[in-house]
Amino acid sequence: QKEVEQDPGPLSVPEGAIVSLNCTYSNSAFQYFMWYRQYSRKGPELLMYTYSSGNKEDGRFTAQVDKSSKYISLFIRDSQPSDSATYLCAMTNNAGNMLTFGGGTRLMVKP
């Protein structure tokens, strides 16, 4: 069993839809939870991160962490074709330590 599980997709949605991306994990020591966006043939870039449980909002993006269920989510409101990319979740037990990545979910937003 992988330490971080993520549905690979692809997930195809129409423009304007609400998108839900999810990861589950097994290591209860994880404290920092990150979402990276990776466009085709590019390096990942950090979208947002949360510390411990709770929600965090940044524009059209909302990250949720439920540590009791070991489940994290990224919601994208009013999705745009420019949101088409692979979304990677990543986790670590402290800020200076190694990240553990999920396999990524490929999202396609159709105009």
Next chain:
Amino acid sequence: NAGVTQTPKFRILKIGQSMTLQCTQDMNHNYMYWYRQDPGMGLKLIYYSVGAGITDKGEVPNGYNVSRSTTEDFPLRLELAAPSQTSVYFCASKADTIEQYFGPGTRLTVT
């Protein structure tokens, strides 16, 4: 700032050959990382460094070596290339914060 740069962008190696993947960052970051990304597998950490002169193994170090003689540079050496090392290699760096900044990647094929 150029951020994190990697060379070469692409390379084809024959089995048994060696090569060095170059990584340079101009952000004066102490932490640097090498990852490999295989399809659907997320990123796996090969080696990392917390400062010049200090390196440590990640999750998948076998077949690779690194050095960190300066803050800016973190080259990755492949000795005796094998088909299993066919992958996309990403270098990343960070300061004393959570965010890692990734380079554009090197696509390596070993045949």
